[in-house]
Amino acid sequence: MYHAGLPLLTGGYVGVDVFFVISGYLITSILLREIRGEGLSLVSFYDRRIRRLLPALFAVLVFTTAVAAMLLPPIPFRDYAQSLAATTVFGSNVLFFLESGYFDAAAETKPLLHTWSLAVEEQFYLVYPLLLAALVRWFNGRLFAVLATLVVLSFVASVVVVRVDQAAAFYLIPFRAWELGLGALLAVAPIAWRAGSPLPDLVRWGGVAMILVSVFSYSSATLFPGEAALLPCLGAAMVIGAGPSRGGSAFALLASRPMVFIGKISYSLYLWHWPIIVFLKLSSADGELSPTTAAFAIAASFAAAVLSWRYVEGPFRTRRVLPRTRPLFAATAAASAVWIGLGAAGHVLDGVPQRLSPAALSFAGAAEDFNPRPPTCKPWRDSEFFCVIGDPEAEPSFVFWGDSHAGILSNGVYAAARRHGRAGLYSGVGGCPPLFGVVKDESSADAFTDAACTRRNAELARILADRPAGIDTIILASRWSYYAEGGGLGV
Numbered sequence: 001m002y003h004a005g006l007p008l009l010t011g012g013y014v015g016v017d018v019f020f021v022i023s024g025y026l027i028t029s030i031l032l033r034e035i036r037g038e039g040l041s042l043v044s045f046y047d048r049r050i051r052r053l054l055p056a057l058f059a060v061l062v063f064t065t066a067v068a069a070m071l072l073p074p075i076p077f078r079d080y081a082q083s084l085a086a087t088t089v090f091g092s093n094v095l096f097f098l099e100s101g102y103f104d105a106a107a108e109t110k111p112l113l114h115t116w117s118l119a120v121e122e123q124f125y126l127v128y129p130l131l132l133a134a135l136v137r138w139f140n141g142r143l144f145a146v147l148a149t150l151v152v153l154s155f156v157a158s159v160v161v162v163r164v165d166q167a168a169a170f171y172l173i174p175f176r177a178w179e180l181g182l183g184a185l186l187a188v189a190p191i192a193w194r195a196g197s198p199l200p201d202l203v204r205w206g207g208v209a210m211i212l213v214s215v216f217s218y219s220s221a222t223l224f225p226g227e228a229a230l231l232p233c234l235g236a237a238m239v240i241g242a243g244p245s246r247g248g249s250a251f252a253l254l255a256s257r258p259m260v261f262i263g264k265i266s267y268s269l270y271l272w273h274w275p276i277i278v279f280l281k282l283s284s285a286d287g288e289l290s291p292t293t294a295a296f297a298i299a300a301s302f303a304a305a306v307l308s309w310r311y312v313e314g315p316f317r318t319r320r321v322l323p324r325t326r327p328l329f330a331a332t333a334a335a336s337a338v339w340i341g342l343g344a345a346g347h348v349l350d351g352v353p354q355r356l357s358p359a360a361l362s363f364a365g366a367a368e369d370f371n372p373r374p375p376t377c378k379p380w381r382d383s384e385f386f387c388v389i390g391d392p393e394a395e396p397s398f399v400f401w402g403d404s405h406a407g408i409l410s411n412g413v414y415a416a417a418r419r420h421g422r423a424g425l426y427s428g429v430g431g432c433p434p435l436f437g438v439v440k441d442e443s444s445a446d447a448f449t450d451a452a453c454t455r456r457n458a459e460l461a462r463i464l465a466d467r468p469a470g471i472d473t474i475i476l477a478s479r480w481s482y483y484a485e486g487g488g489l490g491v
Contacts, residue, residue: 055316166452201250265309386427390418396468
């Protein structure tokens with residue numbers, strides 16, 4: 001519902017963090033039971049992970065690839081093909097981190113952007129079973145202390161890095177591992193509650209409240225993850241830490257049939273909702289979801305999730321399909337090879353323009369014929385966002401400030417300034433309104449890009465407050481009609 005643009009759920013992106021804590025708890029509980037019992041079997045572990053994750057994921061890839069082939073022009077389809085291959089090898093978080101520059105395509109045009117969190121989780125579980133087995137063997141009596149140390153180190157790294165490179169802190173495993181580790185700590189040292197005590201239910205309500213506060217109070221302007229991720233993660237930990245004890249209103253709510261059902265379909269719902277929203281936005285006239293379309297997106301996502309859970313997840317999880325491990329691994333390898341091959345082909349063939357009619361190809365070429373950054377844009381002082389265009393020998397005398405529309409015009413402004421012996425400070429950030437006193441808030445999947453927009457505008461305010469000598473003109477270029485209608489802005 002957050003990605004569908006519901007206005008109150010401005011911090012809905014914390015759902016991923018809650019999921020990480022739950023995942024860390026569940027997987028660690030299973031692994032500890034095996035390690036301390038008959039011993040860890042990596043074959044059995046990855047058999048279960050494949051059955052749990054890949055059939056539903058591959059079903060979504062069939063859908064997204066088919067629709068992307070019909071809807072996307074060559075360049076976006078080329079980028080999609082690259083993300084298809086990266087998703088298949090659980091590397092999409094790294095790809096999207098590398099693509100997270102301010103001139104990259106908007107999040108709303110990437111059907112597989114949401115798979116970054118799945119990639120983070122699977123990268124963690126690629127090494128975690130062996131690491132946990134080693135820690136149990138060598139530090140069994142101090143297992144909690146060792147894991148807690150690793151959790152603290154990862155959390156501190158996240159707090160530090162989010163201020164230097166928010167995209168890295170958002171996408172990369174070293175700065176997200178503490179969230180999975182927090183759940184692991186609950187599995188290593190579960191809390192023993194006195195029978196009949198009301199405290200577990202109070203703790204549950206406290207955890208639910210912390211999650212809800214972050215959902216309703218956080219926004220794209222929140223510096224996230226870093227320490228801001230503590231609130232939803234600790235909330236999730238409190239709900240888990242309250243244990244399985246029955247009784248109390250919080251338990252009744254969380255154990256109710258609707259909540260249990262949503263929990264069952266949650267993985268498929270996670271997989272399906274984002275591509276549906278992206279394709280509906282791409283199909284709309286203004287690139288946005290109307291209230292009716294948003295309601296349809298939510299309904300379609302739930303319908304697809306239920307069907308996926310019933311007819312894709314269930315048969316594989318219960319071993320009605322490919323019950324033996326070796327055929328399962330072979331089928332997984334073959335399917336993965338197909339997706340990687342299709343992704344590589346789509347990328348190498350520049351988005352396979354032969355898919356399109358001559359008229360559509362001409363239109364797509366015109367739409368992609370712009371330069372988001374002038375050919376020469378020299379760094380200016382220690383600015384994060386502004387560079388110098390025009391005459392390389394001149395001092396800046398103007399500011400060219402805007403969104404992607406400024407990028408389209410930047411070559412012309414660059415040439416005109418150079419011809420007249422002038423130079424200027426330039427910043428054209430896609431989807432970022434050149435306005436003071438507002439923040440960008442589009443419920444995008446990568447909230448750090450919205451926060452970067454706010455920082456960019458604040459940086460110019462500081463530059464102008466210093467009254468730099470020579471700057472006497474500010475040129476604005478933007479998609480004014482969009483912002484005038486209230487799009488992309490939160491006051």
